Amino acid sequence: MITLTEENYIKAIYHLGKYGREMVNTNSIAEALDTKASSVTDMVKKLAEKEYLNYKKYQGVILTEKGKGIAVNIVRKHRLWEVFLVEKLNFTWDEVHEVAEHLEHIRSEKLINELDAFLEFPSYDPHGDPIPDKNGKFINIDKIALSHSEIGNVYTCVGVKDTSSHFLKYLDSNKIGLGTVIEVLHKEPFDNSVKIKFNTTEMVVSQNVAKNLFLKTV
Amino acid sequence: MITLTEENYIKAIYHLGKYGREMVNTNSIAEALDTKASSVTDMVKKLAEKEYLNYKKYQGVILTEKGKGIAVNIVRKHRLWEVFLVEKLNFTWDEVHEVAEHLEHIRSEKLINELDAFLEFPSYDPHGDPIPDKNGKFINIDKIALSHSEIGNVYTCVGVKDTSSHFLKYLDSNKIGLGTVIEVLHKEPFDNSVKIKFNTTEMVVSQNVAKNLFLKTV
DNA sequence: ACTAATTTTTAGATAAGTCTAAATTTACAT
DNA sequence: ATGTAAATTTAGACTTATCTAAAAATTAGT
Numbered sequence: 001m002i003t004l005t006e007e008n009y010i011k012a013i014y015h016l017g018k019y020g021r022e023m024v025n026t027n028s029i030a031e032a033l034d035t036k037a038s039s040v041t042d043m044v045k046k047l048a049e050k051e052y053l054n055y056k057k058y059q060g061v062i063l064t065e066k067g068k069g070i071a072v073n074i075v076r077k078h079r080l081w082e083v084f085l086v087e088k089l090n091f092t093w094d095e096v097h098e099v100a101e102h103l104e105h106i107r108s109e110k111l112i113n114e115l116d117a118f119l120e121f122p123s124y125d126p127h128g129d130p131i132p133d134k135n136g137k138f139i140n141i142d143k144i145a146l147s148h149s150e151i152g153n154v155y156t157c158v159g160v161k162d163t164s165s166h167f168l169k170y171l172d173s174n175k176i177g178l179g180t181v182i183e184v185l186h187k188e189p190f191d192n193s194v195k196i197k198f199n200t201t202e203m204v205v206s207q208n209v210a211k212n213l214f215l216k217t218v
Numbered sequence: 219m220i221t222l223t224e225e226n227y228i229k230a231i232y233h234l235g236k237y238g239r240e241m242v243n244t245n246s247i248a249e250a251l252d253t254k255a256s257s258v259t260d261m262v263k264k265l266a267e268k269e270y271l272n273y274k275k276y277q278g279v280i281l282t283e284k285g286k287g288i289a290v291n292i293v294r295k296h297r298l299w300e301v302f303l304v305e306k307l308n309f310t311w312d313e314v315h316e317v318a319e320h321l322e323h324i325r326s327e328k329l330i331n332e333l334d335a336f337l338e339f340p341s342y343d344p345h346g347d348p349i350p351d352k353n354g355k356f357i358n359i360d361k362i363a364l365s366h367s368e369i370g371n372v373y374t375c376v377g378v379k380d381t382s383s384h385f386l387k388y389l390d391s392n393k394i395g396l397g398t399v400i401e402v403l404h405k406e407p408f409d410n411s412v413k414i415k416f417n418t419t420e421m422v423v424s425q426n427v428a429k430n431l432f433l434k435t436v
Numbered sequence: 437a438c439t440a441a442t443t444t445t446t447a448g449a450t451a452a453g454t455c456t457a458a459a460t461t462t463a464c465a466t
Numbered sequence: 467a468t469g470t471a472a473a474t475t476t477a478g479a480c481t482t483a484t485c486t487a488a489a490a491a492t493t494a495g496t
Contacts, residue, residue, distance in 0.1 A: 447486105447489090452483095457476105460476085461472105462472085
């Protein structure tokens with residue numbers, strides 16, 4: 001049996017290692033989980049023992065296929081619950097993360113597959129992140145950050161990188177959401193800010209914002 | 219902060235003590251939670267310390283108002299989730315208990331109140347048990363067990379005492395459910411079995427069944 | 437290549453919740 | 467009233483996940 005703590009370690013390692021593709025070092029795991037490096041060392045030894053990951057002393061860890069399977073399933077549950085909270089229970093996109101952190105650990109195949117069906121098999125969560133299906137398959141669209149957009153092009157906003165409440169509320173207050181159509185007017189080399197236009201509004205956003213807003217070409 | 223384990227102890231004590239009205243002894247708690255009496259002693263000391271219950275050595279425990287509040291809130295969450303699972307996710311009434319045992323511990327005021335509204339403020343769960351509102355108030359109907367019914371009277375089935383999968387599946391297979399209208403034809407003094415009639419069907423049910431089926435007068 | 441700084445691991449300690457086995461208290465039968 | 471059975475508590479130990487402090491290994495700068 002896998003514990004809640006183990007699931008949280010696996011999830012963190014999955015995200016830190018670019019969806020289980022890269023090695024992850026001890027300190028970054030400690031930081032992500034707000035714990036100490038020594039605790040991480042203990043836990044990764046246990047997770048290696050259980051074959052959720054491969055661990056090389058002083059080198060870091062990388063998830064096994066088994067570990068990735070666990071991680072993808074948690075991501076699926078997290079994102080489906082987020083859709084449920086926003087679409088059925090009137091949560092805003094900046095409120096869902098915390099509750100979903102708990103709901104994602106409920107273990108019931110039937111629960112999650114029925115929830116998936118109830119929500120009509122959504123492919124993306126409220127932040128634009130893809131939701132794996134029951135076989136772990138993602139439908140990924142090509143998306144770029146606003147910071148990597150081209151001047152003069154028109155894009156649709158399809159996701160965010162930063163899902164913090166602060167950032168999402170900033171977007172809300174400026175009437176930017178998923179689906180918003182944005183034209184890139186100017187990029188300021190001095191501070192990497194970007195001037196954009198949407199719904200007749202023109203505004204300048206900082207580099208920080210530009211790096212955290214994902215677009216696809218229209 | 220209250221832990222998941224503490225919540226489970228409080229819930230068990232609430233049910234064992236007739237909704238927090240009676241003293242509960244150590245062994246019955248141990249049995250209910252599938253643990254040892256010595257573990258219970260340790261835990262009730264801690265719960266007494268935190269003022270969720272009053273504990274008298276060798277005498278047993280009884281919940282405080284604070285403890286009852288915790289218990290009622292867990293019951294509310296458990297039963298609302300059960301309604302959700304049956305009404306929205308195609309669970310049967312014998313499948314919901316296990317999953318609800320986990321969902322009941324998710325802590326979010328907004329989640330549970332929005333769920334309540336989404337389900338249109340149900341007053342009873344799929345087994346006929348009353349669901350407290352956000353202030354902890356129950357809407358309780360007078361109900362009697364089939365074993366205490368009167369011959370010749372007609373009743374509506376409004377609940378079950380035993381919520382085990384075995385019993386519920388037995389009722390399903392005999393087409394008895396909440397809302398079924400039942401006439402009591404005969405009570406056999408020898409073995410306390412009861413002969414009933416519903417939807418043109420006549421059948422004899424054992425004392426065990428009769429004690430676990432709740433009715434209200436039509 | 438060698439020292440210095442950083443990262444990681446080890447060792448030993450702590451807290452929560454549990455267990456077994458022994459001791460204590462209460463309840464009951466005669 | 468007294469001895470025995472049943473219930474309960476205490477004492478000491480174990481496990482999981484964590485921590486601090488010290489030791490060891492790796493990486494970087496010159």
